[in-house]
Amino acid sequence: MMLPQEVIRAKRDGQELDLSRISDFIAGLTDGRVTEGQAAAFAMAVFFRGLSLDERVALTRAMTRSGTVLSWDLPGPVLDKHSTGGVGDAVSLALAPMVAACGGYVPMISGRGLGHTGGTLDKLAAIPGYDARPDLDRFRRVTAQVGCAIIGQTAELAPADARLYAIRDVTGTVESLDLITASILSKKLAAGLDGLVMDVKVGSGAFMAGLDEALGLGAAIVGVAGGAGLKTVALVTDMDSPLASVAGNALEVAYILDYLTGRGREPAFHAITVELGAEMLVLGGLTEDLPSARARLEQALDSGRALESFSRMVAALGGPADLAERPQAHLAAAPVIRTIELSEPGYITHVATRDIGLAVIGLGGGRTRPQDEIDPAVGFTGLARAGEAVGPDRPLAVIHAHDAATADRAEAAVRAAYRIGPAPGAANAPLRDRITGSQYG
CATH class of the missing domain: 3.40.1030.10 (Nucleoside phosphorylase/phosphoribosyltransferase catalytic domain)
Structure with missing residues (x-):
């Protein structure tokens, strides 16, 4: 069995990994022989060096076989x-x-x-x-x-x-x-x-x-x-x-x-x-x-x-x-609810949508570490879409936050994520x- 660090080194140096090396590494990932640091290094090596089609298939199959593979006997398609x-x-x-x-x-x-x-x-x-x-x-x-x-x-x-x-x-x-x-x-x-x-x-x-x-x-x-x-x-x-x-x-x-x-x-x-x-x-x-x-x-x-x-x-x-x-009787509700108001009318010409997702994490609705707990109540409602008219009668969004400080940060992030112009731009088809x-x- 090849050492995990040798698999990492080979991929880091741009070598193509054969089925046995990929299978060995995934088996180690499953049984604990591969550390978290080694798994992170492997992921980074793959990120920069990439995998061939054969390597992708081998990695997919090894990860599939790392546990149970289900079979079904049902009267309709799965x-x-x-x-x-x-x-x-x-x-x-x-x-x-x-x-x-x-x-x-x-x-x-x-x-x-x-x-x-x-x-x-x-x-x-x-x-x-x-x-x-x-x-x-x-x-x-x-x-x-x-x-x-x-x-x-x-x-x-x-x-x-x-x-x-x-x-x-x-x-x-x-x-x-x-x-x-x-x-x-x-x-x-x-x-x-x-x-x-x-x-x-x-x-x-x-x-x-x-x-x-x-x-x-x-x-x-x-x-x-x-x-x-x-x-x-x-x-x-x-x-x-x-x-x-x-x-x-x-x-x-x-x-x-x-x-x-x-x-x-x-x-x-x-x-x-x-x-x-x-x-x-x-x-x-x-x-x-x-x-x-x-x-x-x-x-x-x-x-x-x-x-x-x-x-x-x-x-x-x-x-x-x-x-x-x-x-309402079962789903958590945030204690701070704030509308992001606009003083002037306009149209949404661009949305930095990723930044809105990051703002949810900033509210406590996502993780920065694997062990982080999530606050289920926080986030946004009423988010405007590209091409939509906004203004005093149509705010950018409504914040649902745990406290005023996180609501302040979320409001700043959302305002920065939207670009507003005098005329609607062309919105993409879904x-x-x-x-x-x-x-x-």
Whole structure:
């Protein structure tokens, strides 16, 4: 067995790692022989030197095999969606029950926040009693009975990725295309999926700021997934503005409850959610084409069946059965609420969306160290989007903070993140591009 430092040195010097060296290193990451410092050094070496396609496949497979690989015996297709992360991206919480209401099964394994992005697992932790790390028997049972179960990585599923994921978050290596690809696909392959839809974010709030970078990541994921036998489509979606008008864990759960009940459905969020779900239904053979899939998802929302699936999932995993009816009784609320007022009218011409995500962390809604605790109540509501009119009657956002001092810092950060002009600029379409296996086979 090769020493971990030799693997790090080889990659640092630009050598291609063979399957045995990658497998040895990942095995050490899993059983503790590889230290946190060595894992961080490996991540940095990969970040700067990159991996070949063969190395990506080897790393993905080694991380998949670091734990249990699930198999399913269900009357419908096993499907999932994964986002590369952004600000105000709570799509998973709505999408899993929507697809379940259409006959799919969604065993979604999600992660904590990375860098400036909010994590689905952190949002779920804002729901009192919700068991985001059940044992595999409970995970299987809830998925089979409800149609969906959104959980975090367990000790059994891709444990090597769970360790590397936390280290990437605090070592400046989140944006590595190679590590993103291996991280995403190791979890998805371990979940035993029939089809996967990737949401690759692009823009000022994404890890991939440029369209070429986003297309490269989408192609990498579709290519590696296809090589592993997993049908995958990638959608490149806009993150030059927060996807939803909220950012913060409990606030995003409340937003999803409004979305599922029909109390509020913002156009960009709704368009992306339906488009991702439509791709999932087509991949799973539940509909013949995207138009019929979109119509089926709309019907699942309007009929209340998607909300019912969400409520059943929350209750089955230990959360309150009346969360949808009484969200204020269960979700934490911040003691300081402040509106960011504007004295003059104008239009949003640019949003430094990443800085808004960092402002959530500054409020206590994210981490600077893996062990940090998160305040679920803090964040923003009413965030303005690019192209939107703002002014005395339409503030930039509303701050939800623990105290006045953090609210002051958050207000300064949000004001600096927005550029306002006298005329509206051209806003990007929510859906930027689509990548299929036939393109990158």
